[in-house]
Amino acid sequence: MVRSRNSRRFWQVRSAADPGVGELLLYGEIADSTWWGDEVTPKAFWEDLQKLGDIKELRVFINSPGGDVFAGQAIYSMLRRHSATKLVYVDGLAASAASLVAMAGDRIVMPRNAMMMIHNPWTWAAGDANTLRAIADDLDKIRESLVAVYEDRTGLERERIIEMLDAETWLTAEEAVALGFATEIEDSKAVAASLAGPGRLVINGVTVDLTRFQHPPKVLTVVPQVKDGVVPDGVSPGAVPRDTPWEAPDLQDFTDKTWDELSDEEKRRIAGHYAWVAEMPPASFGSLKLPHHRPSDGAVVWAGVVAAAQRLGQADIPEEDLEKVRAHLASHYHQFGRKAPWEEPDAQNRLRLLSLELELLTGH
Numbered sequence: 002m003v004r005s006r007n008s009r010r011f012w013q014v015r016s017a018a019d020p021g022v023g024e025l026l027l028y029g030e031i032a033d034s035t036w037w038g039d040e041v042t043p044k045a046f047w048e049d050l051q052k053l054g055d056i057k058e059l060r061v062f063i064n065s066p067g068g069d070v071f072a073g074q075a076i077y078s079m080l081r082r083h084s085a086t087k088l089v090y091v092d093g094l095a096a097s098a099a100s101l102v103a104m105a106g107d108r109i110v111m112p113r114n115a116m117m118m119i120h121n122p123w124t125w126a127a128g129d130a131n132t133l134r135a136i137a138d139d140l141d142k143i144r145e146s147l148v149a150v151y152e153d154r155t156g157l158e159r160e161r162i163i164e165m166l167d168a169e170t171w172l173t174a175e176e177a178v179a180l181g182f183a184t185e186i187e188d189s190k191a192v193a194a195s196l197a198g199p200g201r202l203v204i205n206g207v208t209v210d211l212t213r214f215q216h217p218p219k220v221l222t223v224v225p226q227v228k229d230g231v232v233p234d235g236v237s238p239g240a241v242p243r244d245t246p247w248e249a250p251d252l253q254d255f256t257d258k259t260w261d262e263l264s265d266e267e268k269r270r271i272a273g274h275y276a277w278v279a280e281m282p283p284a285s286f287g288s289l290k291l292p293h294h295r296p297s298d299g300a301v302v303w304a305g306v307v308a309a310a311q312r313l314g315q316a317d318i319p320e321e322d323l324e325k326v327r328a329h330l331a332s333h334y335h336q337f338g339r340k341a342p343w344e345e346p347d348a349q350n351r352l353r354l355l356s357l358e359l360e361l362l363t364g365h
């Protein structure tokens with residue numbers, strides 16, 4: 002995931018549309034050294050949470066390959082301490098430190114093709130030799146506290162959890178629920194995932210380097226989700242700054258090959274950057290409609306979303322797909338804290354009036 006050096010916070014806190022509800026987004030890497038720097042600290046995180054006021058529910062959206070063990074632990078503790086009911090959504094992947102954060106949920110919801118991964122803390126530690134030496138002694142203690150957290154959440158035997166940590170265990174949503182790492186499966190949502198080259202998986206727009214894990218193959222079960230000509234409803238990351246420039250991509254932005262040289266899998270992957278295509282795999286590059294994801298990493302670009310929404314009417318999309326395409330683009334609008342044009346109250350009224358008119362005209 003691309004994060005601007007200037008905005009170092011790896012979290013995003015905002016009020017939800019519902020009163021008394023707050024939202025916390027943890028997309029991408031959880032912390033780096035800046036967690037202990039000047040402005041990105043546990044204190045800043047806690048203060049951001051406090052800004053939500055006296056909320057009764059906190060929705061935590063996680064899509065992260067993990068990161069700093071101390072940060073993960075601190076966030077977990079702060080979420081537990083927070084008085085709101087915590088509703089955790091695994092928006093793709095909750096691996097390593099991110100899985101620990103997920104355990105803070107009173108409910109932990111996963112789309113069927115989302116993944117969780119747990120492993121030992123020493124595989125997550127990052128830093129230079131001095132840092133590593135300094136934290137090495139703590140890692141055993143940290144593992145103990147991790148085991149306690151997972152034990153507490155799942156009710157599994159301590160020995161079983163240690164085995165899972167040692168083995169670097171990847172869990173599907175079904176397995177996570179069965180073992181107690183999650184509480185429910187959300188069938189109405191699917192995670193959009195695609196391979197972006199060897200060892201690089203893009204899950205709802207967050208790029209995960211699979212080579213950093215010991216046993217990643219299972220994660221590949223989340224791959225191709227693009228089907229029936231319409232890309233999925235899953236939300237990709239909103240982490241690209243809103244002013245990121247946008248230009249409709251050429252085939253060369255994705256690959257050096259010609260369309261006919263591409264494998265079906267590559268064609269599907271490229272299609273995932275668009276809002277609509279008539280069939281899968283797409284017959285030609287030209288058949289892909291309404292691009293809005295950056296070719297380099299699948300990130301959503303605001304200007305691309307707006308351009309796609311504006312062209313929606315001219316794209317010759319069949320009526321039966323239009324609703325899904327609208328939902329997809331609307332989910333991107335929401336990532337940027339906006340409503341899609343057709344969701345504005347005025348537009349809704351206009352649409353309602355229009356359909357009423359049509360009903361009157363056509364008699365049904």
Ligand SMILES: [Zn+2]
Pocket residue numbers: 237274275276293294301329333
């Ligand atoms: Zn999209």
